Amino acid sequence: MKKIIVDMMGGDNAPEETIRGVLLAKEELSAELLLVGNREVLTAKAAELGVSLDGFEIVHTEVEITMEDDPIVAVRTKSDSSMSVGLKLLAEDKGDAFVSAGNTGALFTGANLLVRKLRGVRRPAIAAVLPMTPPVLLLDSGANLSVTPEYLEQFAVMGSAYMKKMMGLEAPRVGLLNNGTEDHKGTELQIETYQLLSKNPKINFVGNIEGNAVMFGACDVLVCDGFSGNILLKTMEGMGKLMLKTMRELFTASAATKAGYLLVRSHLGEVKKSFDASEHGGAPILGIAKPVIKAHGSSKAKAFKNAIRQALVAAENDLTEELTEELAILSERKKAEKAAAKETNEE
Amino acid sequence: MKKIIVDMMGGDNAPEETIRGVLLAKEELSAELLLVGNREVLTAKAAELGVSLDGFEIVHTEVEITMEDDPIVAVRTKSDSSMSVGLKLLAEDKGDAFVSAGNTGALFTGANLLVRKLRGVRRPAIAAVLPMTPPVLLLDSGANLSVTPEYLEQFAVMGSAYMKKMMGLEAPRVGLLNNGTEDHKGTELQIETYQLLSKNPKINFVGNIEGNAVMFGACDVLVCDGFSGNILLKTMEGMGKLMLKTMRELFTASAATKAGYLLVRSHLGEVKKSFDASEHGGAPILGIAKPVIKAHGSSKAKAFKNAIRQALVAAENDLTEELTEELAILSERKKAEKAAAKETNEE
Numbered sequence: 001m002k003k004i005i006v007d008m009m010g011g012d013n014a015p016e017e018t019i020r021g022v023l024l025a026k027e028e029l030s031a032e033l034l035l036v037g038n039r040e041v042l043t044a045k046a047a048e049l050g051v052s053l054d055g056f057e058i059v060h061t062e063v064e065i066t067m068e069d070d071p072i073v074a075v076r077t078k079s080d081s082s083m084s085v086g087l088k089l090l091a092e093d094k095g096d097a098f099v100s101a102g103n104t105g106a107l108f109t110g111a112n113l114l115v116r117k118l119r120g121v122r123r124p125a126i127a128a129v130l131p132m133t134p135p136v137l138l139l140d141s142g143a144n145l146s147v148t149p150e151y152l153e154q155f156a157v158m159g160s161a162y163m164k165k166m167m168g169l170e171a172p173r174v175g176l177l178n179n180g181t182e183d184h185k186g187t188e189l190q191i192e193t194y195q196l197l198s199k200n201p202k203i204n205f206v207g208n209i210e211g212n213a214v215m216f217g218a219c220d221v222l223v224c225d226g227f228s229g230n231i232l233l234k235t236m237e238g239m240g241k242l243m244l245k246t247m248r249e250l251f252t253a254s255a256a257t258k259a260g261y262l263l264v265r266s267h268l269g270e271v272k273k274s275f276d277a278s279e280h281g282g283a284p285i286l287g288i289a290k291p292v293i294k295a296h297g298s299s300k301a302k303a304f305k306n307a308i309r310q311a312l313v314a315a316e317n318d319l320t321e322e323l324t325e326e327l328a329i330l331s332e333r334k335k336a337e338k339a340a341a342k343e344t345n346e347e
Numbered sequence: 348m349k350k351i352i353v354d355m356m357g358g359d360n361a362p363e364e365t366i367r368g369v370l371l372a373k374e375e376l377s378a379e380l381l382l383v384g385n386r387e388v389l390t391a392k393a394a395e396l397g398v399s400l401d402g403f404e405i406v407h408t409e410v411e412i413t414m415e416d417d418p419i420v421a422v423r424t425k426s427d428s429s430m431s432v433g434l435k436l437l438a439e440d441k442g443d444a445f446v447s448a449g450n451t452g453a454l455f456t457g458a459n460l461l462v463r464k465l466r467g468v469r470r471p472a473i474a475a476v477l478p479m480t481p482p483v484l485l486l487d488s489g490a491n492l493s494v495t496p497e498y499l500e501q502f503a504v505m506g507s508a509y510m511k512k513m514m515g516l517e518a519p520r521v522g523l524l525n526n527g528t529e530d531h532k533g534t535e536l537q538i539e540t541y542q543l544l545s546k547n548p549k550i551n552f553v554g555n556i557e558g559n560a561v562m563f564g565a566c567d568v569l570v571c572d573g574f575s576g577n578i579l580l581k582t583m584e585g586m587g588k589l590m591l592k593t594m595r596e597l598f599t600a601s602a603a604t605k606a607g608y609l610l611v612r613s614h615l616g617e618v619k620k621s622f623d624a625s626e627h628g629g630a631p632i633l634g635i636a637k638p639v640i641k642a643h644g645s646s647k648a649k650a651f652k653n654a655i656r657q658a659l660v661a662a663e664n665d666l667t668e669e670l671t672e673e674l675a676i677l678s679e680r681k682k683a684e685k686a687a688a689k690e691t692n693e694e
Binding site: 142145146177179186187210211212213214215216226227228230231232233234235236237238239240241242243246247250251253254256257259260261262263264266267268271274 | 489492493524526533534557558559560561562563573574575577578579580581582583584585586587588589590593594597598600601603604606607608609610611613614615618621
C-alpha cells in the first residue's frame with residue numbers, strides 16, 4: 001500500500017479541516033497516511049471535534065510555516081516545520097507522496113531544495129487543475145514568472161504526461177496561451193515556443209489558445225509563463241465568484257425570483273459543483289522527484305481529502321517515472337538535434 | 348457642433364449595422380456625422396433596409412481593410428480604404444474624432460502613422476472599458492505586448508485623464524495588474540512600475556491588483572502590458588459566455604427549472620445588460636493627437652451608436668487637451684528629476 005505524507009498544520013483551516021480530511025481519507029482511500037504536525041495540538045483539536053487520531057502515525061513537529069512567511073526565508077530557517085519535515089521524510093523515502101495546504105511559495109521552494117528536481121528538469125512548475133468540464137491542466141500557474149521557450153516545452157511534456165497518467169487521456173491536447181491563434185502571435189517567448197511545440201513529435205500540440213477558449217474545451221494542457229497563468233487563474237476565480245454573486249442577487253431580487261429559486265435550487269448544486277476546484281484535488285508540483293500536491297489554502301475536509309487522493313493516484317500510477325521517461329526522451333532528442341546541427345555546420 | 352468621422356465599412360456587420368448605427372446616432376446625439384465608405388454599397392444597403400442616408404455627408408471610398416489583412420501591410424497599401432481615408436480626414440481637421448469597428452491592429456497602426464501621437468507619448472495604448480459596475484479602464488488591452496515601466500506610467504496618466512474627463516471621477520484609483528498585492532510582486536517590469544506609480548503625485552495609485560479583484564471595484568484604471576491585458580480581457584469574456592451558457596442549461600434542465608426561468612426572466616435582462624460591453628461604447632486609443640474609438644468588431648447598431656457617442660463626449664470634453672496637459676506635467680517632472688539626479692551626482 002502506498003504511504004502519503006500529510007502536512008497537518010498548513011492552510012487557513014488547519015488543523016480542524018486537515019484532521020477531518022485525513023479521517024475522510026482513511027475511510028475512503030486505500031492508503032497509509034503519515035501525519036506531520038504538533039501532536040498535542042492535533043490530539044487536543046481532535047478531542048474538541050469529538051474524533052480521534054488513534055491509529056495514525058504522527059511525526060511530531062513544533063514549528064509551522066505561515067501564509068505570511070517569506071518562502072525562501074521560511075524554508076531556510078524553519079527546517080523543523082511540519083512542511084519541511086514532511087518534505088524531508090518524502091526525500092528519505094519514508095512515504096510516496098506529500099500533501100500540504102500551506103504557503104505555496106514555501107512548498108515550491110522546499111520541494112526544490114529538499115526533495116530535488118527530476119533529472120533534466122530546468123524548472124519545476126506548479127500546475128493548476130482548472131475546474132472545467134473536462135478539466136484543463138494549466139502550467140505554470142504562478143511559480144515561474146519568467147520562463148524560456150525550453151522551460152515551456154518541458155512544461156508541455158510534463159503536463160501531457162500528467163494528463164495521460166492521471167486522467168487516462170491518450171493524446172492530451174496541448175495549447176499555448178496567447179493573445180491570438182495565428183502562429184506569429186505573442187511576444188518572442190510565445191513565437192519561439194510555438195515553433196518548439198510544433199516540432200515536438202511526442203506532444204499533441206493544438207496551437208495557440210486565447211483566454212476566451214480555455215473554458216470551452218480547446219485543450220487539455222495549457223502552457224504559459226507563471227505571470228500570465230496567475231492572471232488567467234485569478235480572473236477565472238474572480239469571474240466565478242461574480243457569477244455566484246450575480247445569481248444570488250437575481251434570486252433574491254423579488255418574491256417572484258425567490259419562487260424561481262425554489263424551482264431551480266436542486267440543479268444549482270450541480271452547477272456549483274461543476275465549477276468547484278476542490279473536486280479535482282490540489283495543484284501538482286511537476287518536475288520534483290516525487291509527487292508533491294499543493295492543496296488550496298482554504299481547503300475544507302473534502303478538498304483536502306481529494307488532494308490526498310490525487311497524491312495517492314500519482315504514486316500508484318508511477319507519475320514521476322512517466323515524467324522521468326518523457327523528459328529523458330525530450331533531452332535525447334535535443335541532443336540529437338544539436339549534434340545534427342553541429343554536423344551541418346561543419347560540412 | 349462637433350463632427351464625428353465614421354468608418355462605415357469596418358466590422359463584421361458592416362455596412363448594415365453601421366448604417367443602422369449612424370441613423371440611431373443622428374436621432375439621439377447632437378453631432379454632425381461624416382461617413383466614409385462606398386457610396387453605392389451604402390445607398391443600396393440602405394434602400395434594402397428601407398432606410399435612407401439622405402442628408403449625411405459621405406466621402407466615397409472603394410477599398411476596405413478586412414479583418415484578415417495584416418495591419419501594417421494594410422495601412423501601407425490600402426491608403427484609399429475607408430479606414431485610412433477616415434484617419435486622414437481626422438488628421439486634416441475635417442472632423443473632431445474617428446470611429447471604426449474594423450481591424451484593430453490596422454486602426455492602431457493607422458492612427459499612429461496617419462494622425463500622429465500626442466507630444467511626448469512613448470506608445471499609444473488601446474484602452475478597453477471593462478463592463479463592470481463601476482466600469483474599469485484597462486490599458487493596454489493588446490496593442491503593446493512588450494512595454495517598459497515608463498510606458499506603463501504614461502498609460503496610468505492617460506487612463507486617469509480619461510476617467511476624469513469621460514466619467515467625471517475626481518481622483519480615479521489606478522491599479523497595477525500583478526500576481527500578488529505586495530510591492531515586491533511580479534517581474535522586474537511590475538516591480539519597477541510599482542515604484543514609478545508610487546512616486547507619481549498626480550495619480551491616485553492604489554497598488555497591485557490581482558485578477559480576482561478587478562471585477563469587484565478594486566480600481567478605476569488598471570495598467571498592464573498588452574499581453575496580460577489581452578489574457579485578462581479574453582478570460583473575462585470567456586467566463587461571461589460560460590456563465591450565460593450555464594444559466595441557459597440550468598433553466599432548460601427540467602420542467603421545474605423552465606417554470607423557474609419564467610419567474611426570473613424579467614430580471615435576467617438587467618443581469619445581461621450589466622455585463623454588456625457595448626453599453627459603454629468602444630475602446631479608446633489613447634495617446635493619439637485626436638480621439639479615435641475602436642468599436643467592437645461584432646458591434647450591432649446600438650453598440651456602434653454608443654461608440655459614436657463616446658467619440659462625441661471625448662471631443663466635447665477636450666479629452667486630448669487634458670491628455671496633452673497631463674503628459675506635459677509628467678514629462679516636466681521627469682526632466683526635473685533627471686536634472687536633480689545629475690546635480691547630486693556632480694556634487
